[in-house]
Amino acid sequence: MRRKLVITAGLAVTMVSAGIGIASAAEAAVPTVNCPQVTVNVNVPAQAQAEVDNNLRLLDQQINEANNRIAATVGQGGAGFIQNAILGPLKDKRFAAINRIETAISRNAARPDLKAETLATCTLNENGAAPVVTTPAAAEPGNNLGILTNTCDTSNLAPHDGFQIGNRCVSTEFGEVGAAANNSTLLITRAPGQVRRNQPFTLQVSTRNLIRDRFLAAGQGGYYVESSVLQNGLVRGHFHTACRILDSQNQAPAPEPVPAFFVATEDNKGGAQADTVSIQVPGLAQAGTFQCSAWAGDGSHRIPMMERANQTPALDSVRVRVR
Known part of the structure; x- marks a missing residue:
């Protein structure tokens, strides 16, 4: 069974029960990230639905984490700190998440082109747009066994680049296992x-x-x-x-x-x-x-x-x- 989705991730707004949250004057002074929306507007196979949803939530979580780090490091690291320490790694994480969505769909349908190269790059709202994105709670991965992690998005190590160097995080999916x-x-x-x-x-x-x-x-x-x-x-x-x-x-x-x-x-x-x-x-x-x-x-x-x-x-x- 497949269903047509039009799902977006990456809007830098705060949704609350009363409507749209407005950043306070103090918050407005802190820069926040501005990321393009990631829209899945193709038929998503039922087998891929959970993985697609989890990665869309992860894209929003990545924005939250980047904004939290910007707020926690105001005044640190010099002029290039945010670009080098936050926006650069955020681009890599977003690219990996979008690629995982494409891969999940491609296992049971044609691989979509979600424009990962373009949508991975985020810019900076110097005036401080609202920094938090609220998303539905995701089901706990790993059959509720309390796994440590299943993604490099939670790692402090640099991404593995295909060469034989340790102290890196490998984001490549395991792939197919036979009977x-x-x-x-x-x-x-x-x-x-x-x-x-x-x-x-x-x-x-x-x-x-x-x-x-x-x-x-x-x-x-x-x-x-x-x-x-x-x-x-x-x-x-x-x-x-x-x-x-x-x-x-x-x-x-x-x-x-x-x-x-x-x-x-x-x-x-x-x-x-x-x-x-x-x-x-x-x-x-x-x-x-x-x-x-x-x-x-x-x-x-x-x-x-x-x-x-x-x-x-x-x-x-x-x-x-x-x-």
């Missing part, structure tokens, strides 16, 4: 127990329910930027293989060192049936115990999602002794 019988699995089927230093060896890796045809280069800004996409119910992606030395076998290793060996496999093969790929390791120079691992990734390098929480993700590890 349990179609979820990806992976197994290292053959590996040597021991090799000499610099001796080449082979790891054999088997994957199932993984179409190995999608790999966005992380070094070129393709990291965490694409939602998971299914083809005939199967994840499109690739798998990684890496070997790292273990300083101890009694505690978890440090996460940041670069592995001694790493390769991504996107060979335009794979599918619903299990097949096996031979990974050639050119040799490991350092003596010690190595953890050699393989794990599946979607197009943007995340381990594919599973239908249930008690399914084992598509990853495996073995120990290889280098002497």
